[in-house]
Amino acid sequence: MTIKTYAGIPEEFSKLETSKIVLIPVPYDGTSTWQKGADKGPDAFLEASENMELYDIETDTEVYKKGVYLAEAVIENSSPEAMVEAVHEATKKYIKKNKFVTIFGGEHSISIGTIRAFNEMYEDLTVLQIDAHADLRESYEGTTCNHACAVYEASQTTNLIQVGIRSMDVIEKTIMDEEKTYFAHDMAEDDGWMDSAINQMTENVFITFDLDALDPSIMPSTGTPEPGGLLWYETLEFLKDVFKERNVVGFDIVELCPNGHDKSSDFLAAKLYYKMLSYKFKNDIEENDN
Numbered sequence: 089m090t091i092k093t094y095a096g097i098p099e100e101f102s103k104l105e106t107s108k109i110v111l112i113p114v115p116y117d118g119t120s121t122w123q124k125g126a127d128k129g130p131d132a133f134l135e136a137s138e139n140m141e142l143y144d145i146e147t148d149t150e151v152y153k154k155g156v157y158l159a160e161a162v163i164e165n166s167s168p169e170a171m172v173e174a175v176h177e178a179t180k181k182y183i184k185k186n187k188f189v190t191i192f193g194g195e196h197s198i199s200i201g202t203i204r205a206f207n208e209m210y211e212d213l214t215v216l217q218i219d220a221h222a223d224l225r226e227s228y229e230g231t232t233c234n235h236a237c238a239v240y241e242a243s244q245t246t247n248l249i250q251v252g253i254r255s256m257d258v259i260e261k262t263i264m265d266e267e268k269t270y271f272a273h274d275m276a277e278d279d280g281w282m283d284s285a286i287n288q289m290t291e292n293v294f295i296t297f298d299l300d301a302l303d304p305s306i307m308p309s310t311g312t313p314e315p316g317g318l319l320w321y322e323t324l325e326f327l328k329d330v331f332k333e334r335n336v337v338g339f340d341i342v343e344l345c346p347n348g349h350d351k352s353s354d355f356l357a358a359k360l361y362y363k364m365l366s367y368k369f370k371n372d373i374e375e376n377d378n
Contacts, residue, residue, distance in 0.1 A: 101154075196342045218251045218298065299341065
């Protein structure tokens with residue numbers, strides 16, 4: 089499949105020089121331990137995006153007109169370490185061009201590289217991890233660049249806030265900051281978890297969104313689906329507030345594992361990405377269009 093522009097947008101909105109947004113696909117699935125297929129995620133996401141309406145009703149915007157440059161995919165897969173470094177370099181390159189950089193994986197190990205780049209470029213960074221799994225192992229299966237280690241480095245070098253967690257190894261309790269961890273079973277009983285999480289964030293926030301944070305009833309196509317996840321509107325409510333109250337500097341979305349028989353998860357991922365862009369740029373659409 090040849091994709092010329094993100095979501096099939098007109099070429100005038102897809103040029104690097106004039107685009108505010110950069111999208112980097114990373115079709116990597118080198119360390120996943122159960123269902124394989126996350127390397128097919130970016131193509132499935134892009135294909136679904138081409139079939140999505142580009143007017144967002146809720147924000148009354150067409151955010152693609154800010155310009156979305158579809159960057160060359162990062163295809164380094166000789167080792168997990170080489171992949172992380174390639175993602176880090178590509179991400180940092182576009183941040184330096186003063187773009188709003190977004191990344192679509194691939195498995196969650198790609199986020200080691202994205203987070204490292206943003207942490208080097210922004211002071212006092214909060215990493216908001218929306219995920220079913222803690223991903224806090226220092227190393228796993230012989231590498232520190234495994235998907236099970238996706239936010240270990242972030243836990244040591246950034247202000248890490250974890251939301252939606254409902255699966256972890258006991259060893260991860262020794263690393264986790266439970267004051268900044270929002271477990272799914274607690275969130276179900278606590279109407280104030282969104283405000284609490286946002287209050288613990290610094291001004292600059294990078295979001296890493298693992299699609300298995302969502303409930304399998306709406307997102308079955310992911311490598312390790314866990315029952316008891318977030319639903320669509322509560323997810324959007326939280327994201328909307330984060331974008332409104334903090335300076336979101338970029339985000340990645342990972343772990344779409346497409347299923348050939350059901351495209352609904354691909355479409356959800358496409359819609360989620362576009363929603364996040366819409367929330368980011370909603371307040372300056374008029375200002376930047378003048």
